[in-house]
Amino acid sequence: MSRLIVVSNRVNPPSGKGEESVGGLAMALAAALREYSGIWFGWSGKTTPEFTGQLNMQRVEGVTVATVDLEEGDYQEYYNGYANKTLWPLFHYRVDLTAYDRSFGEGYDRVNKRFAETLRPLIEPDDIIWVHDYHLIPMARELRRLGVTNRIGFFLHIPWPAHQLVVTLPRHRPLVEALFHYDVVGFQTEESLQAFEGYVFNEVGGEKTEDGRLRAFGQITEAGAFPIGIDADDFARITKSPRAMRVYDRMAAHSVFRKMVVGVDRLDYSKGLEERLLGFERFLHDHEDARREVMLLQIAPLSRDEVEAYQDIRSRLDGLIGRINGAYAEMDFTPIRYLNRSYRRDELAGVYRAAKAALVTPLRDGMNLVAKEYVASQNSEDPGVLILSRFAGAARQMKEALIINPNSPEEISDALAQALAMDETERKRRWEDLMDNVTRQDVTAWRDDFVAALKGDPTVMAANTETPDEPAVTTVKKALVGAKK
Numbered sequence: 001m002s003r004l005i006v007v008s009n010r011v012n013p014p015s016g017k018g019e020e021s022v023g024g025l026a027m028a029l030a031a032a033l034r035e036y037s038g039i040w041f042g043w044s045g046k047t048t049p050e051f052t053g054q055l056n057m058q059r060v061e062g063v064t065v066a067t068v069d070l071e072e073g074d075y076q077e078y079y080n081g082y083a084n085k086t087l088w089p090l091f092h093y094r095v096d097l098t099a100y101d102r103s104f105g106e107g108y109d110r111v112n113k114r115f116a117e118t119l120r121p122l123i124e125p126d127d128i129i130w131v132h133d134y135h136l137i138p139m140a141r142e143l144r145r146l147g148v149t150n151r152i153g154f155f156l157h158i159p160w161p162a163h164q165l166v167v168t169l170p171r172h173r174p175l176v177e178a179l180f181h182y183d184v185v186g187f188q189t190e191e192s193l194q195a196f197e198g199y200v201f202n203e204v205g206g207e208k209t210e211d212g213r214l215r216a217f218g219q220i221t222e223a224g225a226f227p228i229g230i231d232a233d234d235f236a237r238i239t240k241s242p243r244a245m246r247v248y249d250r251m252a253a254h255s256v257f258r259k260m261v262v263g264v265d266r267l268d269y270s271k272g273l274e275e276r277l278l279g280f281e282r283f284l285h286d287h288e289d290a291r292r293e294v295m296l297l298q299i300a301p302l303s304r305d306e307v308e309a310y311q312d313i314r315s316r317l318d319g320l321i322g323r324i325n326g327a328y329a330e331m332d333f334t335p336i337r338y339l340n341r342s343y344r345r346d347e348l349a350g351v352y353r354a355a356k357a358a359l360v361t362p363l364r365d366g367m368n369l370v371a372k373e374y375v376a377s378q379n380s381e382d383p384g385v386l387i388l389s390r391f392a393g394a395a396r397q398m399k400e401a402l403i404i405n406p407n408s409p410e411e412i413s414d415a416l417a418q419a420l421a422m423d424e425t426e427r428k429r430r431w432e433d434l435m436d437n438v439t440r441q442d443v444t445a446w447r448d449d450f451v452a453a454l455k456g457d458p459t460v461m462a463a464n465t466e467t468p469d470e471p472a473v474t475t476v477k478k479a480l481v482g483a484k485k
């Protein structure tokens with residue numbers, strides 16, 4: 001079997017203790033690599049005054065983890081800069097927060113080149129290479145420059161935005177051209193795939209080849225939608241672990257006379273936290289009877305806190321929560337509990353299970369794995385209700401959630417009232433459908449579909465189709481004729 005080399009900015013080796021750091025990408029890759037002998041390469045999370053290119057290798061649960069430190073200036077221009085001040089806001093439709101500094105783009109290209117040069121000696125002829133996310137779009141171009149002819153795939157974890165947004169980037173063409181150095185380019189949803197194709201057809205005169213691949217810039221790539229999932233089996237196991245049970249018991253004891261609603265998100269402006277709180281405030285305003293009965297537990301670990309837009313959202317949330325609690329708290333009751341720290345997955349599982357409803361209300365989100373984890377943690381005899389933004393990639397699959405528009409406080413408030421009043425039969429019916437999807441389209445299916453496509457499997461090309469009325473399903477679509485390059 002060929003080795004799988006996974007490349008991502010964030011590297012988070014599985015510790016087996018449920019202690020991994022926050023973020024869906026790292027969670028998913030740890031699970032995806034579990035059954036593969038391979039290498040996981042990326043940033044160590046540390047900076048040094050000068051770039052050393054020194055590889056730090058460790059073996060963790062069968063996976064070789066290879067990390068490299070970033071130079072402080074690179075970290076500012078590449079991670080805080082181009083990745084998180086330019087691409088992240090733009091790809092989440094926040095042109096107002098997007099910085100277009102040229103130095104960020106230069107730092108971004110430099111780090112991708114450095115990563116490629118550091119990874120190059122580890123690559124063997126039969127390896128397949130899978131690069132992840134917006135930090136590393138130019139990796140394949142840099143590896144090809146170094147003579148790498150292996151199959152290389154790319155998966156974008158965040159949305160691909162509409163054509164008109166992409167062209168606000170001063171160097172949008174080279175960015176998209178870089179994607180054509182990959183053999184396969186994967187997106188979370190059909191919507192993102194179509195937006196990408198829209199750019200290729202309308203901006204650079206690209207076209208579809210007879211076998212359905214994309215041709216542009218004199219290159220051909222296979223683009224598809226591969227919705228990511230969670231490790232549902234592992235989550236079910238974690239939910240029954242002693243620590244999860246302890247947390248569940250504690251939360252359930254606190255909620256004997258109360259109903260707990262939960263939110264779990266990195267503290268990010270894309271997650272719609274302000275809108276969620278305004279929706280909860282509206283609910284408290286409109287439902288006097290619920291005021292002492294319903295509490296919101298919002299877990300929001302800090303994220304990218306050197307970036308100004310993240311500092312701003314944090315202080316706005318502090319103010320808003322103070323206002324709502326000030327208006328609706330009683331001497332012995334606080335409606336919103338707000339925690340700026342991260343919790344282990346087993347602890348989260350216990351909290352999810354104790355919550356009557358989950359509020360997942362991003363304004364834009366590539367997928368949102370919290371929505372899937374909430375479903376996977378429920379008690380099948382008494383499941384809670386998922387309230388989910390239509391703008392999360394997960395909404396494409398999770399049709400039996402209460403789907404809302406997060407921009408509307410009234411919709412959030414109504415959905416909360418509906419969720420908390422929903423009878424057991426309906427809760428079970430909805431949950432069974434959601435759980436079926438979470439289990440079938442899990443992280444293993446995602447990995448296997450993508451890797452099959454990357455291997456150019458002549459018989460099975462996994463692709464994901466969505467129709468407006470049906471959840472995305474994995475289908476055996478077409479035969480791929482030979483390898484690309």
Ligand SMILES: O=P(O)(O)OC[C@H]1O[C@H](O[C@H]2O[C@H](CO)[C@@H](O)[C@H](O)[C@H]2O)[C@H](O)[C@@H](O)[C@@H]1O
Nearest residue numbers: 010023024025133157158228365366367368369
């Ligand atoms: O690495 P950080 O800067 O600390 O940020 C954490 C991760 O955030 C983003 O996650 C995305 O991937 C999830 C899994 O596919 C998806 O469910 C979610 O919608 C995305 O936002 C980011 O894309 C990752 O690169 C970061 O590691």
Ligand SMILES: O=c1ccn([C@@H]2O[C@H](COP(=O)(O)OP(=O)(O)O)[C@@H](O)[C@H]2O)c(=O)[nH]1
Nearest residue numbers: 022023024025027266341342343368369370
């Ligand atoms: O305190 C926390 C908060 C979040 N998470 C995990 O972080 C991931 C968040 O992934 P998601 O796709 O929802 O969003 P992202 O943060 O990647 O944008 C999920 O697996 C959560 O379980 C965690 O381990 N501890």
